[in-house]
Amino acid sequence: MVKIIKDLIPKSNRNRPGNRMKPLYITVHNTANTAKGANATSHAAFVKRSSTVVSWHFTVDENVIYQHLPLNENGWHAGDGRGTGNMKSIGIEICENADGNFEKAVENAQWLIRQLMTEQGIPLANVVPHKRWSRKQCPRKLLNRWDSFKAGIATAHTSKKATTKPVKATPVKNTPSKSKASKPKKSVNLPSGIIKVTKPLTKGAGVKSLQEALAAVYYYPDKGAKNNGIDGYYGPKTANAVKRFQLMHGLVADGIYGPKTKEKLKALL
Numbered sequence: 001m002v003k004i005i006k007d008l009i010p011k012s013n014r015n016r017p018g019n020r021m022k023p024l025y026i027t028v029h030n031t032a033n034t035a036k037g038a039n040a041t042s043h044a045a046f047v048k049r050s051s052t053v054v055s056w057h058f059t060v061d062e063n064v065i066y067q068h069l070p071l072n073e074n075g076w077h078a079g080d081g082r083g084t085g086n087m088k089s090i091g092i093e094i095c096e097n098a099d100g101n102f103e104k105a106v107e108n109a110q111w112l113i114r115q116l117m118t119e120q121g122i123p124l125a126n127v128v129p130h131k132r133w134s135r136k137q138c139p140r141k142l143l144n145r146w147d148s149f150k151a152g153i154a155t156a157h158t159s160k161k162a163t164t165k166p167v168k169a170t171p172v173k174n175t176p177s178k179s180k181a182s183k184p185k186k187s188v189n190l191p192s193g194i195i196k197v198t199k200p201l202t203k204g205a206g207v208k209s210l211q212e213a214l215a216a217v218y219y220y221p222d223k224g225a226k227n228n229g230i231d232g233y234y235g236p237k238t239a240n241a242v243k244r245f246q247l248m249h250g251l252v253a254d255g256i257y258g259p260k261t262k263e264k265l266k267a268l269l
């Protein structure tokens, strides 16, 4: 969990245009500022100056994340004028100051992106480099490792662990190994039909089967809760597990268990 400090650009600034935005993409940048002290705090001060003409949503360094714009407003960071990059994407700058820890900053950015994807329903395919929108070689330190950067988003955990550790030790007992080759031991029958959160909460054996299936592919409804949250209730936590599963498999992340989600789950079991 990285601290996010909301320190918004004043509304009177010209780099806060205030155009309404529904974010469909996340655009990744590097600051290209290697000066000592050019960390997130210093960029937060820079972007708030009345003379600054550019703007973006977040700056990430190894310690902290600053938010400069609300997520429903656009910034000027993509270099494509009134194109999709500027008008429909959340801009994230990753610091590369000489006295910072770049790899840790990257890890923090991956964590942030993962949160934003879940929150805003943005698929991994729509996490793009600045280069996608203009010819700028940005994020200059990540372009040559873009695929592994994106792979890291999928596995980004809320607790910070060193990236050098290939396998995350899990304290939960009886958890199947995360090796791709391993198959869940007991067969899981997937419910047919569509399940979504309703009031009062949807309940039943079908929901339980779905939860078991999600847990078998490591999308626990509530890891840490009793029986990993497998309780037969399709509440917000189960919907969230469905959402996370959908996001990672290129489906519409609506948290609703429908035919496409079923098909994908079935293929993995």
Ligand SMILES: [Zn+2]
Pocket (backbone or CB within 6 Å): 028, 029, 030, 077, 130, 136, 138, 139
């Ligand atoms: Zn850029």
